[in-house]
Each structure stands twice: as structure tokens, then as C-alpha cells.
Amino acid sequence: GQNIDQPTEMTATEGAIVQINCTYQTSGFNGLFWYQQHAGEAPTFLSYNVLDGLEEKGRFSSFLSRSKGYSYLLLKELQMKDSASYLCAVLDSNYQLIWGAGTKLIIKP
Amino acid sequence: IAGITQAPTSQILAAGRRMTLRCTQDMRHNAMYWYRQDLGLGLRLIHYSNTAGTTGKGEVPDGYSVSRANTDDFPLTLASAVPSQTSVYFCASSDSGGMATEAFFGQGTRLTVV
Numbered sequence: 001g002q003n004i005d006q007p008t009e010m011t012a013t014e015g016a017i018v019q020i021n022c023t024y025q026t027s028g029f030n031g032l033f034w035y036q037q038h039a040g041e042a043p044t045f046l047s048y049n050v051l052d053g054l055e056e057k058g059r060f061s062s063f064l065s066r067s068k069g070y071s072y073l074l075l076k077e078l079q080m081k082d083s084a085s086y087l088c089a090v091l092d093s094n095y096q097l098i099w100g101a102g103t104k105l106i107i108k109p
Numbered sequence: 110i111a112g113i114t115q116a117p118t119s120q121i122l123a124a125g126r127r128m129t130l131r132c133t134q135d136m137r138h139n140a141m142y143w144y145r146q147d148l149g150l151g152l153r154l155i156h157y158s159n160t161a162g163t164t165g166k167g168e169v170p171d172g173y174s175v176s177r178a179n180t181d182d183f184p185l186t187l188a189s190a191v192p193s194q195t196s197v198y199f200c201a202s203s204d205s206g207g208m209a210t211e212a213f214f215g216q217g218t219r220l221t222v223v
Contacts, residue, residue: 004151033212041217042199042214042215042216042217043152043199043214044214045211045212045213048210048211087151087152089151089152096154096167097152097154098151099151099153100151101150101151102151
């Protein structure tokens, strides 16, 4: 079967750095997405990786290793507004998105 | 309208009733999707449409139907609602079928079936 695993919840301190991991087992791979979802709101796009390596975009970076079936989202200089759920999703061989359950990130002052 | 809009934002529905959730986008995206989101589970695809006039079944299609008469609209119908269909429903669109590009989501419809 297809599976996306990410931690259910993480806690970090304002101003710090946090890494949210995602491992996947899917039938084929056509890219990996990270989305941010604030409570009661719609998911919004953060990043897309299809090649191995690190993609940096401001305070957020996303890393992919296809051989290991592994990605992480790195958030630097954490702000209170970063408190949200972070969703990992993989595009499989049929170009269907398989979603993880999301990681709820709690930022403490 | 800016982006993708869903209606209603929330609804309480009696079991056995028929209900249509509306979704409209003004970005001229070819592909549209309906997801449900339940606590502790990832977004699950109900139905999708890669272009106007075509639809396909997702992971959890039973009890739901869709139509895509034009590019902008993608309504989701529950023919006879059951309590297990209590969920938050998100409509999404992307510029190409297959979602290898960024997807844009509506604000969601919170449906409670009693």
C-alpha cells in the first residue's frame, strides 16, 4: 500500500529552528509537496521537490532524498504565526496526490 | 470572486437528505478536486476532474458524485447523507491535471450529518 509518515505533533520555541520529517512509500514518485494549514483554514502551498537536494525559500527550506524515501521541512527563526499543521504529500505514478496526516507544530514564546 | 470559492461554509444536514456542495474557481484551471479531511487522517481524494467534461474517482468516492459541465464549476453531491460523511470538505484546483503544480484550495465546507 501507499504510506506517508510524519510526526503527529511537534513543539518548538519562538526564534528557534525546527525540522519536520516525512517518509514515504508510494507506487512511483513524481514529486513531493509541503503545505501549511492553519487551524480552520485551507492548506496553502509551501514547496515542491522532485530532484534530490535542498530547496530554500526564505525562512523555509525543503529537502528530498528519493533513494531514502525521505523529505524534511526546515523552518528557521520561528515566529508565533508558524503555529500550524504542515502537510506532506507525494505525487504517485498515476499523478495522484497521497497525503500524510500532517504535523501540528506548536510554537511557544 | 478571487481564486476558489466554496459554499456553504458550514451545514448541518439530516441523514438521508441530499446535499450539493458548490465550488467555483476563476483561475481557468483545468484540474479540480474534492477532498475530505478528518481528524488524524490525511486529505483523502473523493473525485477529480482533469478537464471540463471529464471526471474520475478518487480514494473514497462511494456516496458522492460530481459533474464538470464547464471549467469554473465542480459541484459535489451527496445523494443520501450518512453520519460517516461528517467531515470538512475541500475543493482544490491546479493548472494541470496530475497536480504537478501548486494546488489552490477553497476555504472548506464543514458538514455535519445528524
